[in-house]
Structure formats: structure tokens, C-alpha cells
């Protein structure tokens with residue numbers, strides 16, 4: 001047995017789940033206590049290491065979230081909105097830190113996550129990488145400095161299997177741009193142009209989404225003025241950046257009071 005924090009990885013067979021199983025099991029600072037999948041997944045009952053095509057890890061994939069969370073100090077969750085809302089309540093019941101990377105959450109989902117955060121630590125971010133969280137801070141500052149004389153457009157590109165748009169990261173960047181201008185994103189977001197749209201609305205923050213191939217994640221924040229443009233860009237080439245950020249958040253959350261935190265809190269930005 002080890003006295004490092006025990007971690008559950010949800011969505012273990014997914015793109016992020018597999019990356020997280022690798023990071024958690026390789027880390028000397030924690031250990032993998034469970035790997036969770038949907039009950040109809042053909043990974044259920046198999047050793048997660050061999051299911052991933054590697055060495056045995058001694059952890060059998062299960063769909064019993066309550067039992068798994070009861071044995072854990074943290075749950076790292078990159079799945080889908082309905083699953084994440086359910087896991088938030090169960091992780092709170094188990095008093096386990098819940099690190100949420102899942103994007104595409106609705107306003108109603110966020111309210112349920114807020115309720116769970118009264119009882120346990122939740123760290124949630126649409127992007128767990130250091131680079132993007134720095135970009136968020138830069139976006140806020142540049143937006144504040146330039147004001148409405150520069151039009152803001154956020155362009156994101158992801159792999160063809162991504163199911164939500166705009167990406168969680170694009171929305172974080174949009175929130176930061178709106179905060180920089182002292183406005184609410186919901187009042188100024190322009191999330192889809194098609195047909196006779198008319199000229200650009202003054203003060204709008206526009207979003208465009210590209211989907212194709214195996215693009216890990218790319219985000220541009222464009223500030224377009226008269227006679228000049230600034231582009232702030234982040235390019236992810238390896239999902240390990242998200243997994244390492246999530247693991248850092250799970251460990252950081254161990255001695256924190258119940259509440260909802262961001263990656264900016266974790267990174268001290």
C-alpha cells in the first residue's frame with residue numbers, strides 16, 4: 001500500500017482517459033485506484049494497462065463510480081456533460097477532489113456542479129495546460145488595453161471527433177476578452193455567421209470552429225484594428241499537457257477547502 005493520494009480516472013478508454021492513466025500510474029506522487037468506463041464499454045472487467053495495449057497495471061476497469069470514489073482522494077474526469085454532473089454529486093459525497101476537464105457543459109449542468117462544490121473541492125477548466133491559462137491572462141490584458149477599437153475574433157481548430165463547439169478553451173478566452181472590456185460575454189458573443197449577416201456588430205466577440213483530422217487543439221485570439229492586427233496563439237501538439245495539468249490540480253486540491261477553483265488558482269496566475 002502507498003500513502004500517496006489515490007486517483008480515479010473516469011472515461012479511461014477515451015483519448016484523455018488513456019493519457020491520464022499513463023500519467024497517474026507513472027507519477028511517484030499518487031497512485032491509480034480505479035479506472036471507470038460506461039457499463040456498456042468492452043473495457044469493463046479488463047485490466048486497464050493491458051486494455052491500453054501495455055503492461056498490466058493491476059486495476060480492473062469498472063462502471064461502479066460510487067464504490068471507486070469511496071476509495072479515492074481525487075477523481076480526474078474528462079468524459080461528457082451528463083456523466084460529469086453525476087460524478088460531481090458522487091465525488092462530493094465521497095469528499096474526493098473532482099478535477100473536471102469535460103467541456104460542453106450547459107448552464108444547468110454548471111449549477112449542479114456549483115451545488116456539489118459546497119461539499120468538496122472542484123477544479124474545473126476548459127483547458128488544463130499552462131500555456132492556455134497564460135494565454136487567458138494575456139487576452140484579458142490585451143483586450144483591456146485595446147478596447148473596442150479592435151475587433152476580437154476567436155478561432156479554434158480540433159480533431160474531427162470533437163462533439164462541442166465553440167471549444168471550452170475558446171469560451172475561456174472569450175470570457176477573458178469580455179472581462180477585459182468590462183462586458184458580459186453572453187451579451188456580445190457572435191457564435192455563428194452564415195448568409196446575409198450584415199456588417200460586424202460593434203463590440204462583438206466572434207467565434208469560429210474548425211474540425212478535422214487529428215488536430216489536438218489550436219486557438220487564436222485575433223485583435224483586428226485599422227491598419228494592424230495582433231494574434232495571440234496557442235498550439236497543443238500533445239494531450240499530455242492537459243493530463244499533467246489535471247494531475248497537478250488533483251494534488252493541489254488535497255488540502256483546500258470545499259469550493260470551486262480554476263487552473264489559474266492551481267497555477268497561481
Ligand SMILES: NC(=O)C1=CN([C@@H]2O[C@H](COP(=O)(O)OP(=O)(O)OC[C@H]3O[C@@H](n4cnc5c(N)ncnc54)[C@H](O)[C@@H]3O)[C@@H](O)[C@H]2O)C=CC1
Nearest residue numbers: 011014015016037038078079083101102103126127128242
Ligand atoms: N479541459 C481540458 O484541458 C481538456 C478537455 N477535454 C474535454 O474532455 C472531454 C473528453 O475528451 P476526449 O477524451 O477527447 O473524449 P473521448 O470521447 O475520447 O473520451 C470520453 C470517454 O468518456 C467515457 N464516458 C462517457 N460517459 C461516461 C460515463 N457515464 N461513465 C464512464 N465513462 C464515460 C466514454 O466512454 C469515453 O471513453 C471532452 O469534453 C473534451 O472537450 C479534452 C482535452 C483537454
Ligand SMILES: O=C(O)C1=N[C@H](C(=O)O)C[C@H](O)C1
Nearest residue numbers: 103126127162167168169217
Ligand atoms: O476535445 C478536445 O480535444 C479538447 N477540448 C478542450 C476544449 O474544448 O477546449 C481542450 C483542448 O483544446 C482539447
